[in-house]
Amino acid sequence: MTDRETLSQQAYKTIRQHILDGTFSAGDLLSERVLAEESGISRTPLRSAISRLENEGMLARLANGTLMVHRITVEQLLEIVQIRRLLEAAAAGKAAAFPLTPALRRSRDVMRAYAGGRHAVFDQFWLDDEDFHLAVAEASGLHLLPSLLKDMRSMARLCTITRTHDRFEEQALEHLAVIDAIEAGDVAGAAAAMERHFDSARTRFLAWLAHP
Structure with a gap:
């Protein structure tokens, strides 16, 4: 596993846990820039983590590019x-x-x-x-x-x-x-x-x- 893959995996786990424990609530809007700063990583590994969370249905990207914690009806x-x-x-x-x-x-x-x-x-x-x-x-x-x-x-x-x-x-x-x-x-x-x-x-x- 490369350093970039390791950073992406760490970011994935952290963001996913924040969603599951309610730190990020359904409907919350998230900024890539803020997530990158809080995670201490660059946008490239962060985007890999975000893409994985989008595929799992936990994050959704709005038309303007903003990320939103997915709402489950x-x-x-x-x-x-x-x-x-x-x-x-x-x-x-x-x-x-x-x-x-x-x-x-x-x-x-x-x-x-x-x-x-x-x-x-x-x-x-x-x-x-x-x-x-x-x-x-x-x-x-x-x-x-x-x-x-x-x-x-x-x-x-x-x-x-x-x-x-x-x-x-x-x-x-x-x-x-x-x-x-x-x-x-x-x-x-x-x-x-x-x-x-x-x-x-x-x-x-x-x-x-x-x-x-």
């Missing part, structure tokens, strides 16, 4: 939920054909704590939730799925209604139902449990939208 969020429902239900069914993986066993322990009333800030649950979904994807043997899920989750994170709660018992119980079905080797049951999880997620999103 509720409609787009629900579309992501629907796509993930199809993909992850299939993954859960495939995972049930194999022994329960160590990653899913670890996730089960974490989810049992949430189901028992463990309190956590949204950002912590987001990470634990990602561990669960990636563990299912990896256990399925669908090798392209984990990276696809990461991209869709990154886009979903840009919709503000995903950040409006801090109680996670219901989601944890849904995760546990998927893991239990996978451990039991219940292919149809695991797929159905994952479908119910995403149906519930859609219902929760719509409820939060109706009661801001």
Whole structure:
């Protein structure tokens, strides 16, 4: 890896993290010049990082060349939920054909704590939730799925209604139902449990939208 590639990678990670943690909010306008100054790098490696973030849907370039943190609408969020429902239900069914993986066993322990009333800030649950979904994807043997899920989750994170709660018992119980079905080797049951999880997620999103 060249020095320029290293600088570009560092800039990519920094800007992406600022978007995900809310330092840069959806709709914020960003200047290449300011980003370059803050990153301490030249425009060339910065533009490589920006291009990557544009391709991931996290940044958009306006007609005048200004960069904007991409807004994800509720409609787009629900579309992501629907796509993930199809993909992850299939993954859960495939995972049930194999022994329960160590990653899913670890996730089960974490989810049992949430189901028992463990309190956590949204950002912590987001990470634990990602561990669960990636563990299912990896256990399925669908090798392209984990990276696809990461991209869709990154886009979903840009919709503000995903950040409006801090109680996670219901989601944890849904995760546990998927893991239990996978451990039991219940292919149809695991797929159905994952479908119910995403149906519930859609219902929760719509409820939060109706009661801001």
